[in-house]
Amino acid sequence: xxxxxxxxxxxxxxxxxxxxxxxxxxxxxxxxxxxxxxxxxxxxxxxxxxxxxxxxxxxxxxxxxxxxxxxxxxxxxxxxxxxxxxxxxxxxxxxxxxxxxxxxxxxxxxxxxxxxxxxxxxxxxxxxxxxxxxxxxxxxxxxxxxxxxxxxxxxxxxxxxxxxxxxxxxxxxxxxxxxxxxxxxxxxxxxxxxxxxxxxxxxxxxxxxxxxxxxxxxxxxxxxxxxxxxxxxxxxxxxxxxxxxxxxxxxxxxxxxxxxxxxxxxxxxxxxxxxxxxxxxxxxxxxxxxxxxxxxxxxxxxxxxxxxxxxxxxxxxxxxxxxxxxxxxxxxxxxxxxxxxxxxxxxxxxxxxxxxxxxxxxxxxxxxxxxxxxxxxxxxxxxxxxxxxxxxxxxxxxxxxxxxxxxxxxxxxxxxxxxxxxxxxxxxxxxxxxxxxxxxxxxxxxxxxxxxxxxxxxxxxxxxxxxxxxxxxxxxxxxxxxxxxxxxxxxxxxxxxxxxxxxxxxxxxxxxxxxxxxxxxxxxxxxxxxxxxxxxxxxxxxxxxxxxxxxxxxxxxxxxxxxxxxxxxxxxxxxxxxxxxxxxxxxxxxxxxxxxxxxxxxxxxxxxxxxxxxxxxxxxxxxxxxxxxxxxxxxxxxxxxxxxxxxxxxxxxxxxxxxxxxxxxxxxxxxxxx
Amino acid sequence: xxxxxxxxxxxxxxxxxxxxxxxxxxxxxxxxxxxxxxxxxxxxxxxxxxxxxxxxxxxxxxxxxxxxxxxxxxxxxxxxxxxxxxxxxxxxxxxxxxxx
Numbered sequence: 001x002x003x004x005x006x007x008x009x010x011x012x013x014x015x016x017x018x019x020x021x022x023x024x025x026x027x028x029x030x031x032x033x034x035x036x037x038x039x040x041x042x043x044x045x046x047x048x049x050x051x052x053x054x055x056x057x058x059x060x061x062x063x064x065x066x067x068x069x070x071x072x073x074x075x076x077x078x079x080x081x082x083x084x085x086x087x088x089x090x091x092x093x094x095x096x097x098x099x100x101x102x103x104x105x106x107x108x109x110x111x112x113x114x115x116x117x118x119x120x121x122x123x124x125x126x127x128x129x130x131x132x133x134x135x136x137x138x139x140x141x142x143x144x145x146x147x148x149x150x151x152x153x154x155x156x157x158x159x160x161x162x163x164x165x166x167x168x169x170x171x172x173x174x175x176x177x178x179x180x181x182x183x184x185x186x187x188x189x190x191x192x193x194x195x196x197x198x199x200x201x202x203x204x205x206x207x208x209x210x211x212x213x214x215x216x217x218x219x220x221x222x223x224x225x226x227x228x229x230x231x232x233x234x235x236x237x238x239x240x241x242x243x244x245x246x247x248x249x250x251x252x253x254x255x256x257x258x259x260x261x262x263x264x265x266x267x268x269x270x271x272x273x274x275x276x277x278x279x280x281x282x283x284x285x286x287x288x289x290x291x292x293x294x295x296x297x298x299x300x301x302x303x304x305x306x307x308x309x310x311x312x313x314x315x316x317x318x319x320x321x322x323x324x325x326x327x328x329x330x331x332x333x334x335x336x337x338x339x340x341x342x343x344x345x346x347x348x349x350x351x352x353x354x355x356x357x358x359x360x361x362x363x364x365x366x367x368x369x370x371x372x373x374x375x376x377x378x379x380x381x382x383x384x385x386x387x388x389x390x391x392x393x394x395x396x397x398x399x400x401x402x403x404x405x406x407x408x409x410x411x412x413x414x415x416x417x418x419x420x421x422x423x424x425x426x427x428x429x430x431x432x433x434x435x436x437x438x439x440x441x442x443x444x445x446x447x448x449x450x451x452x453x454x455x456x457x458x459x460x461x462x463x464x465x466x467x468x469x470x471x472x473x474x475x476x477x478x479x480x481x482x483x484x485x486x487x488x489x490x491x492x493x494x495x496x497x498x499x500x501x502x503x504x505x506x507x508x509x510x511x512x513x514x515x516x517x518x519x520x521x522x523x524x525x526x527x528x529x530x531x532x533x534x535x536x537x538x539x540x541x542x543x544x545x546x547x548x549x550x551x552x553x554x555x556x557x558x559x560x561x562x563x564x565x566x567x568x569x570x571x572x573x574x575x576x577x578x579x580x581x582x583x584x585x586x587x588x589x590x591x592x593x594x595x596x597x598x599x600x601x602x603x604x605x606x607x608x609x610x611x612x613x614x615x616x617x618x619x620x621x622x623x624x625x626x627x628x629x630x631x632x633x634x635x636x637x638x639x640x641x642x643x644x645x646x647x648x649x650x651x652x653x654x655x656x657x658x659x660x661x662x663x664x665x666x667x668x669x670x671x672x673x674x
Numbered sequence: 675x676x677x678x679x680x681x682x683x684x685x686x687x688x689x690x691x692x693x694x695x696x697x698x699x700x701x702x703x704x705x706x707x708x709x710x711x712x713x714x715x716x717x718x719x720x721x722x723x724x725x726x727x728x729x730x731x732x733x734x735x736x737x738x739x740x741x742x743x744x745x746x747x748x749x750x751x752x753x754x755x756x757x758x759x760x761x762x763x764x765x766x767x768x769x770x771x772x773x774x
Binding site: 650651652653654657658661 | 693696697698705766767769770771
């Protein structure tokens with residue numbers, strides 16, 4: 001089956017082509033969804049089979065055809081399937097299938113139904129090519145593809161100005177990152193003369209100096225900061241909420257923001273050669289995690305909270321990657337995909353139930369009305385907060401432990417604070433939206449309804465996975481996922497086991513009656529700290545928003561710490577700062593250039609044309625009177641002369657004969673006398 | 675033995691008569707006959723020189739000229755017949771199509 005891997009991107013491509021070309025005219029409302037969903041689900045099944053084949057040791061690296069041949073540069077169109085790709089395939093096709101399914105319900109009444117499914121399929125295909133390609137250019141192809149599709153989908157409701165603006169913002173921000181990515185690719189070509197993964201990674205250890213490796217990795221990382229929403233290029237992601245909710249789920253969980261993480265993980269050979277870059281990635285990741293988590297605390301839009309949560313969790317992933325814990329980073333990507341997709345689809349379900357309401361201040365008391373959504377949301381929130389035994393706990397814990405055991409205490413501290421914030425904002429959201437008194441507008445209130453089963457089905461499935469995929473990391477530090485991804489990243493000597501591992505070993509040791517090894521007390525303590533931090537975050541949210549303790553009244557607190565609250569509410573004014581620093585100057589420069597164009601360039605052009613016109617007038621005059629005059633004058637002269645000369649042509653043959661005879665006599669005379 | 679000069683003088687006289695005829699006569703047939711006269715004047719001088727120089731070259735020339743003259747006579751008379759049919763005259767003053 002692994003040899004049929006090309007079917008995975010091909011099927012959604014066909015679906016996109018069929019829907020895109022014929023959807024509008026020939027499909028009555030509900031055929032596009034069958035085609036698109038069927039195609040991506042088949043892809044998922046193939047991915048699943050391939051995943052098990054990869055588990056049992058299969059591997060694929062095949063070039064289908066020469067894509068670009070230019071001088072010494074050969075770039076093939078080929079696919080590489082190894083454990084990393086296999087796991088990404090599962091995430092992408094799996095989440096994408098569920099999102100497709102969910103969209104059947106969510107987009108039911110939208111006019112652009114077929115268009116939506118076309119874009120969804122295209123989005124999935126782009127991401128599949130990104131993760132399946134066996135060279136950097138193919139990755140870049142997918143990279144640009146997801147950029148384009150995200151633009152189309154964020155701006156899906158393009159009649160709304162905010163949606164159009166958000167789409168443009170996403171696109172332009174990604175372009176900034178793409179520049180870095182492209183430069184990185186150029187540097188790779190100049191160093192290796194190839195972009196093929198296998199060759200690059202084989203040559204890298206011998207051909208690359210640390211400096212060049214740092215340059216390449218930093219440039220590539222700039223691309224990743226845009227695509228995966230890291231500081232400083234994260235601002236597009238929260239705005240991307242303007243798109244339909246299933247799109248948000250897709251962007252956040254499967255098809256877009258994970259691209260940067262995948263890229264770094266895929267290039268880990270080069271990254272490992274550049275310690276400076278790794279340091280930068282870890283710091284950027286940690287700062288992003290904290291930064292976004294704090295912003296999420298003060299937001300009121302349900303999707304925006306979850307969006308900032310994504311930014312924060314992506315920060316964790318990069319933190320893990322930057323610390324060299326690639327497995328942990330990718331594993332967090334994997335678990336995050338499930339709980340974040342669940343959260344977003346849950347948001348969609350809530351918004352659907354409330355006829356489009358997104359502000360959590362106008363929700364409240366939803367639990368009895370939409371129980372299934374509320375419960376699945378709760379499970380995903382627990383996973384996001386990192387509560388044992390939900391999926392997020394294991395992966396986040398491994399990342400934090402990588403920081404702590406590596407001696408990066410500051411990064412650990414930042415990560416732990418972010419974890420506290422994560423727990424707090426998730427449960428602030430949950431308590432405010434689902435419990436307490438209803439603050440729903442009474443026009444909306446009487447038709448709150450649970451979503452159809454085509455929407456809740458994916459929710460339940462995702463919640464189940466969010467609760468259970470943590471099991472892949474059992475036994476901790478030595479689990480399936482570690483062995484599986486270890487094939488790609490190598491098994492690290494220092495055992496990045498995580499606190500859960502210690503706990504497990506402890507229990508194992510206790511159960512078998514063996515004496516506990518030394519030094520485990522610290523880890524045991526750290527585990528408690530980690531879990532305690534998350535629980536205290538939840539506890540605080542519980543006290544503030546469920547118990548509503550007077551001392552912790554959010555209103556009073558936000559008044560007392562007005563500056564802090566305003567800062568967070570306004571997202572640190574980063575958007576305003578960027579507007580001030582980059583956007584407005586660019587616009588202003590654009591306006592000025594336009595004016596320059598209008599006055600100077602156009603003036604020069606018009607002036608030149610004016611001069612040419614004058615010259616043409618002069619030339620015209622000269623032509624008319626001097627040149628033509630000369631020509632006509634000559635003709636006139638010839639005419640006058642010919643009037644005289646033609647008298648000689650009498651037409652009388654005897655005249656001519658006489659002239660000839662005289663001529664002969666004359667010549668003979670000359671001959672005779674001289 | 676007639677001296678050489680006599681032949682040449684005769685030839686010159688005949689040639690002059692012919693040339694004058696060509697220039698002054700109006701009837702095309704007469705002009706034509708004058709041309710024949712000029713040709714034969716030349717023939718006389720050629721034969722005379724041939725005899726004096728004891729060479730056959732001149733007489734060979736004469737034969738050629740007579741042949742050409744015969745051909746010329748045939749064509750010339752044919753032209754005149756068709757000319758007469760078109761113009762109903764052989765007066766060369768009236769045949770001035772080459773005029774401007």
